[in-house]
Amino acid sequence: MNSIAARRFFRWVAGLFAIPRDNPVLTIAQYEAFSKQVPLMYAILLTNMVALAFTHAAVAPSWLVYYLPGLMGGVSLLRTFSWLKSRHTKVEAAEAYRKLRATNIVVGPITVAFTAWALLLLPYGDAFQRSHVVFFMAITVIGCIFCLMHLRSAALAVTVIVNVPLLVTMLMTGEPTFIAMGINVILVTIAMIAILMTHYRDFRGLNESRQALLDQQQALNDRNAAIQALSDENLRLANLDSLTVLQNRRSFFLSLEDRFASARSAGEPLAIGIVDLDGFKPVNDMYGHAAGDKVLVEIAARLERLAARRQPDGRLAIFRMGGDEFGLVLSRPEWACEAIAIGHEICDAICEPINIGSGSVQVTGSIGFAIYPDVGTDGQTLYERADYALYTAKRNHRAGVVVFNAEQADELSRQRIVEDAMAAADLKRELSLVYQPIVHAATGRCVAFEALARWDSPVIGKVSPGEFVPVAEHTGRIGMITRLLLEQALETAKAWPRSVRLSFNLSAHDLVSAEGMLRIVAIVEASGMDPSRIVFEITETAVMQDFEQARASVEMLRRMGCGIALDDFGTGYSSLHHIHKLPLTKIKIDGSFVRDIQRQKTSYNIVKSLLALCADMGLNTVVEGVETSGELAVLRGLGAELVQGYYFSRPLPAAAAIDFIAVSESGACRLQA
Ligand code: C2E
Ligand code: CA
Ligand code: CA
Numbered sequence: 001m002n003s004i005a006a007r008r009f010f011r012w013v014a015g016l017f018a019i020p021r022d023n024p025v026l027t028i029a030q031y032e033a034f035s036k037q038v039p040l041m042y043a044i045l046l047t048n049m050v051a052l053a054f055t056h057a058a059v060a061p062s063w064l065v066y067y068l069p070g071l072m073g074g075v076s077l078l079r080t081f082s083w084l085k086s087r088h089t090k091v092e093a094a095e096a097y098r099k100l101r102a103t104n105i106v107v108g109p110i111t112v113a114f115t116a117w118a119l120l121l122l123p124y125g126d127a128f129q130r131s132h133v134v135f136f137m138a139i140t141v142i143g144c145i146f147c148l149m150h151l152r153s154a155a156l157a158v159t160v161i162v163n164v165p166l167l168v169t170m171l172m173t174g175e176p177t178f179i180a181m182g183i184n185v186i187l188v189t190i191a192m193i194a195i196l197m198t199h200y201r202d203f204r205g206l207n208e209s210r211q212a213l214l215d216q217q218q219a220l221n222d223r224n225a226a227i228q229a230l231s232d233e234n235l236r237l238a239n240l241d242s243l244t245v246l247q248n249r250r251s252f253f254l255s256l257e258d259r260f261a262s263a264r265s266a267g268e269p270l271a272i273g274i275v276d277l278d279g280f281k282p283v284n285d286m287y288g289h290a291a292g293d294k295v296l297v298e299i300a301a302r303l304e305r306l307a308a309r310r311q312p313d314g315r316l317a318i319f320r321m322g323g324d325e326f327g328l329v330l331s332r333p334e335w336a337c338e339a340i341a342i343g344h345e346i347c348d349a350i351c352e353p354i355n356i357g358s359g360s361v362q363v364t365g366s367i368g369f370a371i372y373p374d375v376g377t378d379g380q381t382l383y384e385r386a387d388y389a390l391y392t393a394k395r396n397h398r399a400g401v402v403v404f405n406a407e408q409a410d411e412l413s414r415q416r417i418v419e420d421a422m423a424a425a426d427l428k429r430e431l432s433l434v435y436q437p438i439v440h441a442a443t444g445r446c447v448a449f450e451a452l453a454r455w456d457s458p459v460i461g462k463v464s465p466g467e468f469v470p471v472a473e474h475t476g477r478i479g480m481i482t483r484l485l486l487e488q489a490l491e492t493a494k495a496w497p498r499s500v501r502l503s504f505n506l507s508a509h510d511l512v513s514a515e516g517m518l519r520i521v522a523i524v525e526a527s528g529m530d531p532s533r534i535v536f537e538i539t540e541t542a543v544m545q546d547f548e549q550a551r552a553s554v555e556m557l558r559r560m561g562c563g564i565a566l567d568d569f570g571t572g573y574s575s576l577h578h579i580h581k582l583p584l585t586k587i588k589i590d591g592s593f594v595r596d597i598q599r600q601k602t603s604y605n606i607v608k609s610l611l612a613l614c615a616d617m618g619l620n621t622v623v624e625g626v627e628t629s630g631e632l633a634v635l636r637g638l639g640a641e642l643v644q645g646y647y648f649s650r651p652l653p654a655a656a657a658i659d660f661i662a663v664s665e666s667g668a669c670r671l672q673a
Contacts, residue, residue: 017153019100024093025211026204031096033203034150035087038103041147042080045114045140046073052121052136059125068117075110100151107154111161114140119169134178137166138185145192152200159189241320243293244300252319252327253379259331260379263372270372271339272379272386273328275303275346276394279363280324282577283356285547291356295363296324302349303328310342324363336371336403343367343401366393370404388412418471421460427481431455433488434651437660438503438622438644441636446664448501448535450644451489452651453481469507478509479516483523490527490534492654500661503535503565508542510553517553521560535563535586543578551582558583565622570610579617587614591625591645597634608638615639 021027053069091099115137122133141162148155163186170182239251247255256272263270277299284292300318303326307316311330319327328346333339350365368390376382385404388411393402402408435449453465472478486504493502510516524531536557543550543566554564565586566579570593579587589610596603607623614621623635626645635643649660 016156017104019097019104019151019153020204021093021097023208023211025214026207027093027100028091028096029207030150030203031091031100034100034103034148035083037147037150038083039080039087041144042076042083044143044147046076048136048140048143049073049076049114049117052118052132055129055132056121056124059129060121064117064120064124072110072113072117079106103151104153104157107148107157108161111144111158115162115165119165122169122173131177131181134166134170134181134185137162138181138188141185141189142192145189145196149196149199150203152196155196156193159193163189241300244297244320246300246304246318246320246326248319249321249327252321252329253383255317255319255329256379256383259329260372260382263331268332269335269374270382271328271330271333271336271369272371272376272382273330273339273343273346273367273369274321274383274386274390275326275328275350275365275367276390277324277350277363277365278394281544281547283361283363287356287358287361291358291361294356295354295361296320298354299350299363299365300326302352303346306342306345306349310345316342333371336369336374339369339371340401340403343369347401366390367401368393368404369401375404375409385409385412414467415471415474417460418463418468419475421457421463422468422471422475422477424459425455425457427455427477428484430457431481431484431488432653433485433492434653435492435657436644436651437649437657437664438501438642439648439664441623441632441640441643444648444664446500446661447642448503449493449496449657450503450537450651451485451492451505453485453505473507473509478507479513479519482507482510482516483519486520486523487527490523490529492657493533494527494529495654495658496661497665498530498533501533501535501563502529503537505537505567506542508539508545511538511542512546512549512553514549514552517556521556524560524562531561532563535565537565537567537588539567540569540578543582547578547581554582554584558585568624570606576613579619584619586620586622588622588624588644591623594623594625594627594631594635594645598630604634607635607640611638611640 019027019030049069049072053065057065086099118133118137122130124130125132141158144158145155148158167182167186170178173179239247239254241248259270262268277295280292280295283295300320303318307318307328310316315331315333317329319329321327328342330339330342333342346367347365351362353360353362368386368388370376370382370385370389372382375385385408388408389402389404392408392411393400396402432454433451434454435451437446438448438450439446453469455463455465455468457463469478469481472481489502489504493500496502506520510520524534538550538554557564563585564583565588566582566584567588568590569587571590587610589607593603593607593610597607598604611621620641622642622644623640624644626632626635626643626647628647631645632643632647652660
């Protein structure tokens, strides 16, 4: 055998006697299995020893049958107790290794002691007693190998320490029976060792595959935990508004369904609120988006604080619905009064000035509420009704709180009826225009006609534009309706003298749609009508929706040569800032001021100052809604230039409009009458 092979062989032998420590889990498993069998092994040792001492008590010296066995028995008992005590304690791999190694070391002297003791007894007694010694050694070594099968090193050590001296001693006796017994023991133990090696390998393999499985399971668990954490985070982000960190629209509807279901099953009320800011768009337009963001973040924080202070029990939850709209869900409100009180607190919180860095701005809020079970039989309806209440709040009382009530329910159901009829209507056939003259206040000469839409539905009868225009805006049909009517109006206006203009109303939606605007321009161009004969009427509310886009639209129409009139002036924002920034040509002073002009000094003063203001700014004016000669007289006194109203004429069909022009030209207009 060369030196490398010899070295390999010794390494292999050393490996057999060593305790593996590269696999901590195996070491622990080995220790646990082994520790259960150790007390059993000592029990075998003690029983066999007592039996051998007993059969030799009469023939061997006392130190061999009493004192030495007593000492060995004592040591064995101590070891047994120590193993029994630690049987149920869980150990770490290092501790298990330490204990196994200690056993590996202790096994040597103990085996030597027992072997030497047995061999010392061999010379005493007759053949039976001497055979008992061999039997003792054989049975004990087999028992021990069995008990030590999880500690291969110790089992091998015991085998070698017992078998070598046994065989040598047997051979030395020269007794054929002893020699046969010795050889027999060796052969049996070799077989036992072979079994032990296989068992040990299987034990190791089993442990390794169990470990691999556990590792796989752990990796799977780790991955699942990571996936779960990721999906939790995604869900959290999907439900949060990134700017204000409030829960978002998606979260609002989830929460609404949840809370609605609990409210219904518990028979408790539930309030849904929608908050919309008034005056947010101008902040965005004037100070930029960063300032707009600051406003939204600040208002979100105020609403959150208010919710935490007023409802620390989490009954009130705040959401950002998108844009400048917020949502609230209030569980178990003390009916409408609590919702209204919260609504007012929210309005107060919103209208506090907000610092945007370069100064401070102020916005206000409108809130619509719907309360279950007063209205709404499901979450979605409740939301729609809160939204309608908000629409009412914005329409009627800017910066107010409105709770959806029976009156609005009627309005809403009427709106639905109009919506349904419109969806089924042949609008080209059913829509028409009437024309109301705009006359020169001093001369009564007709200078223009305002085209006003009429819808005669075969299903629901005549519907006023005040009713169907908002529905058409809501359902996205307004663009198509505007184009249809504009084509009609231009066709009609062609028959008028060149001095008579056409005034045409545009909806807010027309004004903020760039694409819609281009199509309007195309229609004007295609009509062949001189654009300077066309005046488009726009409202301030429309301008406020998206100032920049509205300005771009107005500028486009102006570049074509069309006039632009600001309609219903005095009823909306009446912001000089906007009038100043838009290239307007005309202002239409709302009829509501004319109504009281003779009785109310304030109305008189308002009209007077509006007229003076427009004159200063070089803008033409039309005073709307003139119904009596008294009103006209006052307006003429104030120097009003153009007027419009039932006093001169109600809106007329196209043919009657032509007649009106003829009459006004002939001086037979009511003015002169
Ligand atoms: P508006 O543009 O302010 O139109 C004036 C409204 O006042 C008309 O109502 C007209 O009939 C009415 N009116 C005229 N003179 C008097 C008067 O002396 N006293 C009173 N009490 N009322 C008078 P109408 O036709 O019902 O239209 C209502 C609103 O519908 C219009 O208000 C306008 O905003 C909108 N509208 C009408 N036609 C169209 C259209 O073709 N397109 C769009 N987008 N909106 C339209
Ligand atoms: Ca108008
Ligand atoms: Ca008007």
